[in-house]
Amino acid sequence: MCTFPDNFRVRGYGSFASVDELCTSNMAPRSVRIPSRLPILLVSGGVLLPGSSMRIPVHAPRNMQLVKNHVMKRNSLSSIIIGVAATTSKDPQTEDLAALHGIGTAAVVAQVTGTNWPKPAYTLLVTGLCRFRLDDFVQEKPYPIAHVTQLDKLPGDLTDVNDDELAALLDTFKEKASLLVDMLDITVPVVAKLKKMLDSLPSQHLPDVFASIVKATYKEKLQVLDAVGLRERFEKTLPLLIRQIEGLRLLQNSKEQGNKKSKKIPDVRIVVKPPGEGGRRPLRIVGDQDDDGEVDEITELENKIKQANLPAQALKVATRELKRLKKMPAAMPDHAVIRNYLELMAELPWSKSSPYQLDITHAREDLDADHYGLDKLKQRVMEYLAVRQLKNNLRGPILCFVGPPGVGKTSVGRSIAHILGREFHRISLGGVVDSSDIRGHRRTYIGSMPGRVVQGLRTVGTNNPLFLLDEVDKLGRSMQGDPASALLEVLDPEQNAHFTDHYLNVPFDLSQVIFIATANTTATIPPALLDRMEVISVPGYTQEEKHNIATRHLVPKQLKEHGLTGEELQFSEEGLKSIIGRYTREAGVRTLERRLGAVCRAVAVKVAEGLPKPKQHAVENKESKEEDKTDDVHAVDEDIKVPHVDHPPNLPIVIDNHAVKDILGVSQNYIC
Numbered sequence: 001m002c003t004f005p006d007n008f009r010v011r012g013y014g015s016f017a018s019v020d021e022l023c024t025s026n027m028a029p030r031s032v033r034i035p036s037r038l039p040i041l042l043v044s045g046g047v048l049l050p051g052s053s054m055r056i057p058v059h060a061p062r063n064m065q066l067v068k069n070h071v072m073k074r075n076s077l078s079s080i081i082i083g084v085a086a087t088t089s090k091d092p093q094t095e096d097l098a099a100l101h102g103i104g105t106a107a108v109v110a111q112v113t114g115t116n117w118p119k120p121a122y123t124l125l126v127t128g129l130c131r132f133r134l135d136d137f138v139q140e141k142p143y144p145i146a147h148v149t150q151l152d153k154l155p156g157d158l159t160d161v162n163d164d165e166l167a168a169l170l171d172t173f174k175e176k177a178s179l180l181v182d183m184l185d186i187t188v189p190v191v192a193k194l195k196k197m198l199d200s201l202p203s204q205h206l207p208d209v210f211a212s213i214v215k216a217t218y219k220e221k222l223q224v225l226d227a228v229g230l231r232e233r234f235e236k237t238l239p240l241l242i243r244q245i246e247g248l249r250l251l252q253n254s255k256e257q258g259n260k261k262s263k264k265i266p267d268v269r270i271v272v273k274p275p276g277e278g279g280r281r282p283l284r285i286v287g288d289q290d291d292d293g294e295v296d297e298i299t300e301l302e303n304k305i306k307q308a309n310l311p312a313q314a315l316k317v318a319t320r321e322l323k324r325l326k327k328m329p330a331a332m333p334d335h336a337v338i339r340n341y342l343e344l345m346a347e348l349p350w351s352k353s354s355p356y357q358l359d360i361t362h363a364r365e366d367l368d369a370d371h372y373g374l375d376k377l378k379q380r381v382m383e384y385l386a387v388r389q390l391k392n393n394l395r396g397p398i399l400c401f402v403g404p405p406g407v408g409k410t411s412v413g414r415s416i417a418h419i420l421g422r423e424f425h426r427i428s429l430g431g432v433v434d435s436s437d438i439r440g441h442r443r444t445y446i447g448s449m450p451g452r453v454v455q456g457l458r459t460v461g462t463n464n465p466l467f468l469l470d471e472v473d474k475l476g477r478s479m480q481g482d483p484a485s486a487l488l489e490v491l492d493p494e495q496n497a498h499f500t501d502h503y504l505n506v507p508f509d510l511s512q513v514i515f516i517a518t519a520n521t522t523a524t525i526p527p528a529l530l531d532r533m534e535v536i537s538v539p540g541y542t543q544e545e546k547h548n549i550a551t552r553h554l555v556p557k558q559l560k561e562h563g564l565t566g567e568e569l570q571f572s573e574e575g576l577k578s579i580i581g582r583y584t585r586e587a588g589v590r591t592l593e594r595r596l597g598a599v600c601r602a603v604a605v606k607v608a609e610g611l612p613k614p615k616q617h618a619v620e621n622k623e624s625k626e627e628d629k630t631d632d633v634h635a636v637d638e639d640i641k642v643p644h645v646d647h648p649p650n651l652p653i654v655i656d657n658h659a660v661k662d663i664l665g666v667s668q669n670y671i672c
């Protein structure tokens, strides 16, 4: 199985230089034999005809499953044939299989483009091979697979056709087709190719190819698809061709006369648009507006960027990218990439900060309220905060709390953010081996995304949060660059006002961000990084300290988390000691907190079991009401509410030595 990066483009069928090339390629239908079972891709609002290509954005859950399970799991796309069937259901999300059109088009998957970040979005480029009839479904979920019957078994070239009527129809069709091509701008490569194809393409393929490039309604295209017989197919397509020619004539006349209408059209050069995107506008005029929905989304993005208050340099880049996006068809793979980029630009907190808030007199109280002990750490934090208050915008040292797991390093960081009224975000650095994890990938790189710092800023939505760089001692190193040196750039007050993430490619001012690091040991912190930080050791706790932390912080916290109160559950002195001494073996208090949680859960069950049963529904039938009364003395009477309690526990439930053993089992420490 192959894995795909976050942004990718996989080509499978030949090597097409462009959509246009594909759209006029002559790879279909010839002597194709398709499998009798095909996975079915549902397309709403568009019809794929044999010999033409279509870009299909994948949104609906079933289509997404098909792409993930059938297409992406292959190493190569070259042999992937799927069925493309139009659904008459207006909402593709409903994916009603009954609404599928009975005739579909077998197609090869020529290209998959898309992105996995921030959410999966794929586009398939498919080329139609031949018609098939949908017989029945072998499976409907996660994506439909159907038994199909191949319909197109086209005869050889029609040059020596015996049917006079068909021969005449063919001549007229060819004449009109070449007339249409002559009216198009030959300097457009795809038109030149179409002209060439007109002579070389076997005549029987002409209706499908032309039906897919002329302007036609969804219904008309379905009629062409339904035309299994050759003559019928010519008959259905010829009027479309003639109508297109008439339309172009009108357009040209209006241009010549220089009337008002034509002035609105900046360039009457007519290009052939790939017959995709619902096949609604195969021929379009350059300068024509695209789908309303798409325009709306771009306008929305533009407004978002305006409101984001970008600095000059960022605004310049965003405006340039926005212009590119407007010119680009939505089906182009780069469209999603630019959009993601612009969305990030619009969402970054360029000028949004949390208001200044620091009350040093209450800071100590807040720290004490959240944590027991940790005097040295709290003292240093107070000094840090005091200097911050005296000299705002401190380019101070980066504090690094070093100590064993579970001693409160992260939670002290969270408290500091709270005291300062800043947003808190934790960046876990354990196992980071690639510098682009910190600094992002360049946008030219497939699967590119911003680094964790920029992602963090987007998440918190302010430009002055507190970032906790967790586990700096576990930073790795690899061929992809040294993440520690990237981190140096982030932390260096001289440089971080102009921090440039590779993906963002414009500087973002990190000088207002507070960084605090945590580590279990200093031994493995890269020396250059260690040099920038002020290490504060947080030693493990003694049994007594753990006892105090438990009674003051952990027990009340766990009671609250489990919906219990002190009147329902109490820990006896010896019970608590037993948990600390026999059921935990750690310097911190994380396991202790887990064990207390386990006890709370067990007690919560007992308390819930003893609660009054929920009131039964009033009995509608009077007779049955009478029966109920005789059967059960506790039966519900509207007037007398007697709680139905089986064995209400004696509250509070006190957890002593024995209760601890009952709930937590035999201690591992005993076994050792």
Ligand SMILES: Nc1ncnc2c1ncn2[C@@H]1O[C@H](COP(=O)(O)OP(=O)(O)OP(=O)(O)O)[C@@H](O)[C@H]1O
Residues within 6 Å of the ligand: 370, 371, 372, 373, 374, 403, 404, 405, 406, 407, 408, 409, 410, 411, 412, 518, 519, 520, 549, 553, 554, 588, 589, 590, 593
């Ligand atoms: N002194 C303390 N007072 C109150 N609660 C504490 C204290 N020390 C730790 N805790 C609690 O213990 C739990 C674990 O703490 P925390 O996650 O901050 O540990 P840590 O040192 O960051 O661990 P790690 O190194 O594994 O990230 C938290 O719920 C925290 O509130």
